[in-house]
């Protein structure tokens with residue numbers, strides 16, 4: 789995700805509204821490596837803007853996603869998490885508490901077979917590993 793000042797410029801250039809609430813959401817996401825859910829972003833922003841609606845939070849996340857500024861990690865239909873780190877990387881997810889950690893190394897050599905590359909041009913990747921975190925073990 790771009791820095792907040794850059795995001796403001798980007799939103800303005802696309803005629804997207806900048807509100808104090810949206811700025812608050814940007815700040816919650818900036819440098820956030822915890823892969824928060826929409827609900828946890830909502831709970832955090834509500835401390836500052838008690839009247840903000842969940843819809844406002846979710847819509848802002850969708851706009852950021854459509855601009856390619858954040859990634860959505862979908863574990864299953866009911867569990868979606870957001871990642872402001874858009875540099876390609878993988879994740880490991882605790883099946884007990886849903887904690888998500890980045891996997892940045894060790895997979896550089898992963899290559900798709902030629903028969904797949906004949907049929908597809910990959911544009912992004914995100915492999916999810918599942919396990920149990922130390923706290924839950």
Ligand SMILES: [Zn+2]
Pocket residue numbers: 882883884885886887920921922923924
């Ligand atoms: Zn856990």
Ligand SMILES: [Zn+2]
Pocket residue numbers: 823871873877878879889890
């Ligand atoms: Zn991540």
